[in-house]
Amino acid sequence: MLQVSIIEKDFDRCVKGLEKRGIEGAESLLKDVLRLDESRKKLQGELDEVLHESNKLAKEIGQLFQQGKREEAEAAKAKSTELKQKSKELSEEMNGIEQSLTKHLYNIPNIPHESVPAGKTxxxxxxxxxxxxxxxxxxxxxxxxxxxxxxxxxxxxxxxxxxxxxxxxxxxxxxxxxxxxxxxxxxxxxxxxxxxxxxxxxxxxxxxxxxxxxxxxxxxxxxxxxxxxxxxxxxxxxxxxxxxxxxxxxxxxxxxxxxxxxxxxxxxxxxxxxxxxxxxxxxxxxxxxxxxxxxxxxxxxxxxxxxxxxxxxxxxxxxxxxxxxxxxxxxxxxxxxxxxxxxxxxxxxxxxxxxxxxxxxxxxxxxxxxxxxxxxxxxxxxxxxxxxxxxxxxxxxxxxxxxxxxxxxxxxxxxxxxxxxxxxxxx
CATH class of the missing domain: 3.30.930.10 (Bira Bifunctional Protein; Domain 2)
Known part of the structure; x- marks a missing residue:
């Protein structure tokens, strides 16, 4: 399986290598991989922020209850529930993106060495x-x-x-x-x-x-x-x-x-x-x-x-x-x-x-x-x-x-x- 980092770093070489193999639409295929990976990274960033906020809020809820601030604590618990739902939605969306990305990569062949002669049969x-x-x-x-x-x-x-x-x-x-x-x-x-x-x-x-x-x-x-x-x-x-x-x-x-x-x-x-x-x-x-x-x-x-x-x-x-x-x-x-x-x-x-x-x-x-x-x-x-x-x-x-x-x-x-x-x- 090609590494996404290699596709990103050596995009033109990868396109030419796949075209040398006779793969039609090689450039579009690799661009789809990079788009999916970018979506994955964006979702991962959003998920990390939500999880960070959720963990921070969990500590605050305990402190608020200890301080007798029950209303604020209940409001924080409600917010925590929203964040958990948000993290679940983001995780499911990211899993779907990752599966699609993996499927794309599984169907892309390796890039030929420069010494490989061009040919069809x-x-x-x-x-x-x-x-x-x-x-x-x-x-x-x-x-x-x-x-x-x-x-x-x-x-x-x-x-x-x-x-x-x-x-x-x-x-x-x-x-x-x-x-x-x-x-x-x-x-x-x-x-x-x-x-x-x-x-x-x-x-x-x-x-x-x-x-x-x-x-x-x-x-x-x-x-x-x-x-x-x-x-x-x-x-x-x-x-x-x-x-x-x-x-x-x-x-x-x-x-x-x-x-x-x-x-x-x-x-x-x-x-x-x-x-x-x-x-x-x-x-x-x-x-x-x-x-x-x-x-x-x-x-x-x-x-x-x-x-x-x-x-x-x-x-x-x-x-x-x-x-x-x-x-x-x-x-x-x-x-x-x-x-x-x-x-x-x-x-x-x-x-x-x-x-x-x-x-x-x-x-x-x-x-x-x-x-x-x-x-x-x-x-x-x-x-x-x-x-x-x-x-x-x-x-x-x-x-x-x-x-x-x-x-x-x-x-x-x-x-x-x-x-x-x-x-x-x-x-």
Whole structure:
């Protein structure tokens, strides 16, 4: 959530940033926020005066009764009753203004970093690095992963459709061990990099969704359990970051680094075609997430470190990859700057997104009321960051497709100790 003080101080920059995102009427939208905030402050001033007068009068009433000035005391009591009614009316009016202000702010996205390229769709994303890993020449063995998983009997989409519905596959045999092995490998890499592992719940409440910006922006993309007004998580970022909702951290506690594996749930409604076939897009999938809470002065250095961490994992798997800086039109609602990683699928002959690493600056922290208490006693909002390290389905798709060799599929060497096998074979 944008800070009103930032909107007021850097109004022109905020307007240009929202316009860069393609937000129509950005100037009018931000002016509405400032008007509401001005009304709130005015009402707060009036309420403070009424409460001050009411408290002062309460002391006088007691003194008047002690002095035997009953008539004056009764008149003061009547005035006190009027002031209480006035304070109630002002409080109700101010609560309405505050709710309207919060609603406005909840629906305004973050301001893009100056390095974010202008653009409307993913076609306008900027390639900042194209790795020199050789794209494999599959020759006669060029089957997409949805054919391979059926041929080697390691993932069952039909069974998942029977038990749950489309987009909820069963992993089995060596396929199940591949998932488990990858999760453990990704977690071990995160722990080596100084992240503390946490296993969070996969169900969140509304406050948690609001805290990290999934609500109200992505409400239609999450599975909602109406009976309890709870949601299945779209990413471990949400419960892990919400560990620090309404928390004041001491500066010497930072940086905070967490890694967690969870299943993730996304409705992904309305998507059809080959680009979402097989493992390319699922309603449930596994992912290891890395999250950091840091001092504002360090967040861009930390962002580079997180990008390097993800890059190291992908390189270790031997997959051709590229790194993109997302354009303003493809940037997530809460993000200031996001780097996407894509791996090349040799059988599908296209790039598959497998990770996003983002800096949110104070946007989430403002919603979460996540603050830092510095050594001088002053408080400031923290910066939060997160990244996929990694999401499994498309990584698995690329590993299967790029390493197929007819009667077997070779596994990346770094995974051998985690899998207990070096290749996937039929049967």
């Amino acid at each position: 993913d076609e306008d994303n900027e390639v900042v690095k194209l790795a020199d890993e050789t794209i494999p020449n599959l020759g006669d063995h060029k089957n997409p992963h949805w054919d391979l998983i059926e041929e080697f009997d390691i993932i069952d989409f039909e069974l998942g459709n029977k038990v749950t519905g489309a987009g909820f596959p069963f992993y089995k045999k060596q396929g199940a061990r591949l998932v488990r092995g990858m999760i453990n490998y990704f977690l071990d890499k995160a722990i080596e990099a100084g992240y503390e592992e946490v296993l969070p719940p996969v169900v969140i409440n509304e406050a948690s969704g609001l805290g990290t910006g999934q609500l109200p922006d992505k409400e239609g993309q999450m599975y909602h359990m109406e009976a309890n007004d709870q949601y299945l998580i779209p990413t471990a970022e949400v419960p892990i970051t919400n560990m620090y909702r309404d928390v004041i951290l001491k500066a010497d506690q930072l940086p905070i680094k967490h890694a967690g594996h969870t299943p993730c749930f996304r409705r992904e409604a309305g998507s059809w075609g080959s680009h979402v076939r097989g493992l390319n897009r699922l309603h449930q999938f596994d992912k290891v997430e890395i999250v950091q809470v840091v001092k504002p002065s360090q967040s861009y250095e930390v962002l580079d470190q997180m990008v390097a961490h993800v890059e190291e994992i992908i390189k270790s798997l031997g997959l051709p990859y590229r790194i993109l800086r997302l354009c303003s039109g493809d940037l997530g609602f809460t993000s200031v700057l996001t780097y996407d990683f894509e791996v090349y699928s040799a059988a599908q002959e296209k790039w598959l997104e497998v990770s996003s690493v983002s800096n949110f600056e104070t946007f989430q922290a403002n919603r979460l009321k996540l603050r830092i208490k510095n050594s001088d006693g002053k408080k400031e909002l923290a910066h939060t960051l997160n990244g996929s390290a990694l999401a499994l389905p498309r990584i698995i798709a690329a590993v299967l497709e790029n390493n197929q060799a007819g009667d077997h599929i070779k596994m990346p060497e770094v995974l051998h100790p985690y899998l207990g096998f070096k290749e996937i074979r039929k049967g």
